[in-house]
Amino acid sequence: MKKSEKINGYGERFGLIIAFFIMIITISFLSDRFLTLPNILNILRQSSINGIIAVGMTMVILTAGIDLSVGSILGLTAVITADLLHSGIPVFLAILLGLLLGFCIGFVNGLLITKFKIPPFIATLGMMTLARGLAFTYTQGKPITGLNESFRVIGTGMIGSIPLPVIIAALVFFLGYLFLKRSRHGENIYALGNNETAAEFSGIPVKRYISLVYALSGFLSALAGMILIGRLDSAQPIIGQGYEFDAIAAVVVGGTSFTGGHGSVWGTLIGVLIIAVINNGLNLLDVSSFYEQVVKGVVIAIALLLHRLAQKKN
Amino acid sequence: MIEQNNFILSMENIIKIFPGVTALDDVTFRAEFGEIHALVGENGAGKSTLMKVLAGINSPDSGSINLDSEIVEIGSPGKAQSLGISMIHQELALIPYLTVGQNIYLGREPHRKIKTFIDWKKLYKQAKVQLSRLDMDIDPKTLVVNIPIAQQQMVEVAKALSINAKIIVMDEPTSALTDKETKILFRVMRHLKDQGITILYISHRLEEIFEIADRVTVLRDGFHISTSIISDISSDDIVKMMVGRELGDLYPKKNVPQNECVLEVKGLSSGKLLNNISFHLNKGEVLGISGLIGAGRTELARALFGIDTFDHGEIFINGDSVRIRSPREAISMGLGFLTEDRKEQGLFLGMSVRENITISVLKEFSSFGFPFFSKLKTLTEKFIKQMNIRTPNIHQKVKNLSGGNQQKVLIARWLNLNPRVLILDEPTRGIDVGAKAEIYTLIDRLAGDGVGIIMISSELPEIIGISDRVIVIREGSITGEFSREELSQDKIMQCAATGGIDES
Numbered sequence A: 001m002k003k004s005e006k007i008n009g010y011g012e013r014f015g016l017i018i019a020f021f022i023m024i025i026t027i028s029f030l031s032d033r034f035l036t037l038p039n040i041l042n043i044l045r046q047s048s049i050n051g052i053i054a055v056g057m058t059m060v061i062l063t064a065g066i067d068l069s070v071g072s073i074l075g076l077t078a079v080i081t082a083d084l085l086h087s088g089i090p091v092f093l094a095i096l097l098g099l100l101l102g103f104c105i106g107f108v109n110g111l112l113i114t115k116f117k118i119p120p121f122i123a124t125l126g127m128m129t130l131a132r133g134l135a136f137t138y139t140q141g142k143p144i145t146g147l148n149e150s151f152r153v154i155g156t157g158m159i160g161s162i163p164l165p166v167i168i169a170a171l172v173f174f175l176g177y178l179f180l181k182r183s184r185h186g187e188n189i190y191a192l193g194n195n196e197t198a199a200e201f202s203g204i205p206v207k208r209y210i211s212l213v214y215a216l217s218g219f220l221s222a223l224a225g226m227i228l229i230g231r232l233d234s235a236q237p238i239i240g241q242g243y244e245f246d247a248i249a250a251v252v253v254g255g256t257s258f259t260g261g262h263g264s265v266w267g268t269l270i271g272v273l274i275i276a277v278i279n280n281g282l283n284l285l286d287v288s289s290f291y292e293q294v295v296k297g298v299v300i301a302i303a304l305l306l307h308r309l310a311q312k313k314n
Numbered sequence B: 001m002i003e004q005n006n007f008i009l010s011m012e013n014i015i016k017i018f019p020g021v022t023a024l025d026d027v028t029f030r031a032e033f034g035e036i037h038a039l040v041g042e043n044g045a046g047k048s049t050l051m052k053v054l055a056g057i058n059s060p061d062s063g064s065i066n067l068d069s070e071i072v073e074i075g076s077p078g079k080a081q082s083l084g085i086s087m088i089h090q091e092l093a094l095i096p097y098l099t100v101g102q103n104i105y106l107g108r109e110p111h112r113k114i115k116t117f118i119d120w121k122k123l124y125k126q127a128k129v130q131l132s133r134l135d136m137d138i139d140p141k142t143l144v145v146n147i148p149i150a151q152q153q154m155v156e157v158a159k160a161l162s163i164n165a166k167i168i169v170m171d172e173p174t175s176a177l178t179d180k181e182t183k184i185l186f187r188v189m190r191h192l193k194d195q196g197i198t199i200l201y202i203s204h205r206l207e208e209i210f211e212i213a214d215r216v217t218v219l220r221d222g223f224h225i226s227t228s229i230i231s232d233i234s235s236d237d238i239v240k241m242m243v244g245r246e247l248g249d250l251y252p253k254k255n256v257p258q259n260e261c262v263l264e265v266k267g268l269s270s271g272k273l274l275n276n277i278s279f280h281l282n283k284g285e286v287l288g289i290s291g292l293i294g295a296g297r298t299e300l301a302r303a304l305f306g307i308d309t310f311d312h313g314e315i316f317i318n319g320d321s322v323r324i325r326s327p328r329e330a331i332s333m334g335l336g337f338l339t340e341d342r343k344e345q346g347l348f349l350g351m352s353v354r355e356n357i358t359i360s361v362l363k364e365f366s367s368f369g370f371p372f373f374s375k376l377k378t379l380t381e382k383f384i385k386q387m388n389i390r391t392p393n394i395h396q397k398v399k400n401l402s403g404g405n406q407q408k409v410l411i412a413r414w415l416n417l418n419p420r421v422l423i424l425d426e427p428t429r430g431i432d433v434g435a436k437a438e439i440y441t442l443i444d445r446l447a448g449d450g451v452g453i454i455m456i457s458s459e460l461p462e463i464i465g466i467s468d469r470v471i472v473i474r475e476g477s478i479t480g481e482f483s484r485e486e487l488s489q490d491k492i493m494q495c496a497a498t499g500g501i502d503e504s
């Protein structure tokens, strides 16, 4: 299909890619540890969790929605999965149940939005508090540590020299791309993000798609949570707090628009990498954590600005 | 010949190129002081683009603009305003949740001594004055959402007056107006003309042009074809110049309805909007629904299509009683609905022509959820050719198409579905004569294939030209029904306005 559409897409993301490379070059001059293979793999590993969440967030924002509950869903599913593992059920079953739980919580978000007409911001804000609260009550505030070794592979395993989380994230991005840009469901999601009334009048099951998108976001948050506790070997009820910020930032830096119907997972991928590189660079350069947030904010703002400029040119 | 310096405006050798389209190709356009100058041409001819160049929205690739014989650079809409140029857009650009007064003075609010504070009292007083110049008796504190489109149109005019515009551009101002409202607008236009204001007027309705314009300019495919004094030219001449060929019979009528009923409605009532509506529609029949704007025609269509619920009544499709609770169900039962508001309810503006046309059939053209893009491409190209949709390629974003071509895209979307019943709500609004003829032919062909067609239209000649039968709706009730043989404009108007025909 879309030779010209693709070219168009690259054009739009051009500014962003430039910003990304400027950043890489700058940091590599400041620190010679930056562009080494172990560090690059490290960046990719660190960004895999945000990446997985951000793919779900991309879909949600494409429908002109927002999901603030991703961090809390991650936390709740993480502690429950950890507990299931302790209870001795087979590892794959624990994983399956944990993912299913994430899916269901997301689906509830979707129902609140479509059936009860609660605005996404409010519905998921409520879920954010509720799921976090449940995580705390469930664990009585105590971390669950010492997880099954074969489970932990999901967070610590390597295939060749590439960390397993990176491969999972790559797979999620690829599937996300197939779903959004190649399947009819993706096209329907773009359409409803573009004009919900028109979508409904064209016979698209708008509510079903909206619910699906939040459910997928919940599912992916749960998946990200498993990778995280696998690596940490511990599930704390506070885990994942604030993750919604990085995910939303990645999506928006990646050029997906809040008004819906416009954007892509590849943009989000660049957004995720930009944020990961900022974090890593600040670490390597020993920037005090007080300044970290400030620098992060400024860099994101600059990236957005470049993006806008490139878009205007187009 | 008129002396050069009589021109208040001359746009010389304007070229404007969009990716893939030359919208204006060396167009020279001149307007005299205090004239009403009509601008006509097919959809996509470049009318709006030319006027947007004048209003500082599009910047030309080359060419120059003279105002009062002085070369000006119009870089922005703000600059255009300060030069006394005001444009009323094809799509109204008022802000719905601001008041009428706020809209009129948007960005130019009268202020108190300290500039940050708006002088509301003065604003509303001045707004009132502007409105009364147009014989408009509405409270400037009303929210724009709460007034009908015709009045919104007038608010736009008031806005233009308030900046002391010397040139007012009106891009298809009458397409959403009733005849009566059009009359009022024309009166205002003549009044403005007498005050020395130049009006540039875009319309697809030739009768209107002969009624109101002093001169007319025809554009075709981005070229300037001719400019003539209105009394020197005939309607046929204009049409010929617009489409570049002779246009045959505007209303082809070949097909006779079949005897089989495809849709029947019994006793449909909904609050105050619809009152005991009953009618039937046969296969291959074109049923015209006439009435004034706001009579309940769109509401009827929405109820049929499952968008709005209704209190009483029954719907039968092919003889079976059905319940339609959503557009999705309506579509699955073989209904199609072309809405009157294409931007708000029809188009995916940020998406491509291909995506807009094929959204309705994605499922049929997919296996395991993945569409065959090459087939969708072929399908789209077929429609582009068949309906003569002007677009550089199938990937063009629909927002970049001209209004008429957007409408064709939407019609293509519904044709895709091979509906049993197709409801068309003002399908030719904003569409040029050539395209209109194409759409009428299409409707006739569909009818020939056995599709039942409900045609809602405010244009009487069109309703009369194309319908097998017409029902007239007034204040939510059917007030008349006419077979093709009995039809006349007078009868319809009488039923629409007063609710029945005097038997005398």
Ligand SMILES: Nc1ncnc2c1ncn2[C@@H]1O[C@H](COP(=O)(O)OP(=O)(O)OP(=O)(O)O)[C@@H](O)[C@H]1O
Pocket: B018, B019, B021, B022, B023, B041, B042, B043, B044, B045, B046, B047, B048, B049, B050, B090, B390, B391, B400, B401, B402, B403, B404, B405, B430, B432
């Ligand atoms: N922003 C844009 N980007 C790309 N192409 C454009 C853009 N605006 C207009 N065009 C193209 O320029 C041509 C002229 O469009 P324009 O809107 O001026 O037509 P028009 O004469 O006003 O038609 P209509 O009667 O349908 O409103 C069309 O082919 C249209 O698709």
Ligand SMILES: [Mg+2]
Pocket: B047, B048, B049, B090, B171, B402, B403
């Ligand atoms: Mg136009």
